[in-house]
Amino acid sequence: MKNVKNLQIEKKPVILQSDKLSVRFGGFYAIKEFDFSIPHGELHFLIGPNGAGKTTFLDAVCGKTKYSEGTLMFNGTTNLAKLKEYEIVREGIGRKFQAPSIFPFLTVFDNLELAMKQDKRVIPVLFSRMKASDKAKIDEMLSLIGLKEQKNVVAKTLSHGQKQWLEIGMVMMQEPNLLMLDEPIAGMTEEEEEKTGELLLELKKRCSIIVVEHDMDFVRKFAEKVTVMHGGQLLCDGTMEEIQRNERVMEVYLGKKGEQANAKAL
Numbered sequence: 001m002k003n004v005k006n007l008q009i010e011k012k013p014v015i016l017q018s019d020k021l022s023v024r025f026g027g028f029y030a031i032k033e034f035d036f037s038i039p040h041g042e043l044h045f046l047i048g049p050n051g052a053g054k055t056t057f058l059d060a061v062c063g064k065t066k067y068s069e070g071t072l073m074f075n076g077t078t079n080l081a082k083l084k085e086y087e088i089v090r091e092g093i094g095r096k097f098q099a100p101s102i103f104p105f106l107t108v109f110d111n112l113e114l115a116m117k118q119d120k121r122v123i124p125v126l127f128s129r130m131k132a133s134d135k136a137k138i139d140e141m142l143s144l145i146g147l148k149e150q151k152n153v154v155a156k157t158l159s160h161g162q163k164q165w166l167e168i169g170m171v172m173m174q175e176p177n178l179l180m181l182d183e184p185i186a187g188m189t190e191e192e193e194e195k196t197g198e199l200l201l202e203l204k205k206r207c208s209i210i211v212v213e214h215d216m217d218f219v220r221k222f223a224e225k226v227t228v229m230h231g232g233q234l235l236c237d238g239t240m241e242e243i244q245r246n247e248r249v250m251e252v253y254l255g256k257k258g259e260q261a262n263a264k265a266l
């Protein structure tokens with residue numbers, strides 16, 4: 001007889017879980033009773049039509065927007081409702097917005113150094129003596145985000161894609177347990193998109209990642225798990241194959257059957 005224990009699928013602990021989460025703007029529910037969970041080390045895509053509530057969900061997780069009902073738990077025990085935005089960052093949740101917010105007149109290296117320090121004032125950070133271990137951390141991040149050769153380049157001269165990778169690197173310098181990205185490949189060339197996908201696969205070895213994305217080719221290529229939102233609610237979740245087979249997704253997300261050829265193929 002086979003060992004039953006060996007047949008059990010090992011489940012990774014959940015890092016973020018929402019239960020019946022609702023966000024209201026006046027009388028309008030941007031998110032309604034939304035259930036979501038992501039385990040440690042997963043690359044999870046959040047998709048859905050415009051206005052589905054994806055960005056509002058990220059806003060609720062990082063404390064930018066307060067939610068009205070439901071719960072949001074981080075690492076099993078931390079109730080995010082009780083924390084301010086900076087406390088949520090300190091807990092280990094990093095967020096990169098769509099537009100890069102790098103320091104354009106500083107070098108790539110200095111941008112990463114600033115992101116690592118607690119003291120965000122430019123002068124003390126630049127003139128303080130750097131520890132060898134900090135320097136090694138920055139060099140490692142430069143390799144990871146593919147900007148080793150641009151180390152001493154002023155950030156404003158980087159390409160659009162390179163600026164996005166730099167900002168991802170800056171968020172990663174905080175060593176988050178959960179990284180949230182809003183449309184990271186918007187405006188990128190195909191080559192840059194590919195590199196970004198490869199970067200996400202590397203980063204998921206260090207933290208869980210939620211990516212809000214509209215580009216279905218990219219989602220299909222890199223998603224481990226996908227959640228589809230519609231009208232502020234959970235439509236379905238699963239692997240990309242499961243999502244592609246789901247009738248409701250086809251009808252609601254991509255339009256009626258028969259019109260699918262017009263939508264970007266899922």
Ligand SMILES: Nc1ncnc2c1ncn2[C@@H]1O[C@H](COP(=O)(O)OP(=O)(O)OP(=O)(O)O)[C@@H](O)[C@H]1O
Binds near residue numbers: 025
């Ligand atoms: N501050 C706000 N006040 C009022 N309504 C808002 C606010 N923020 C978002 N909404 C509304 O909430 C709904 C969800 O918006 P959200 O930006 O989360 O959608 P989304 O899925 O991210 O869309 P997109 O893919 O277009 O970015 C939309 O109807 C939007 O107009």
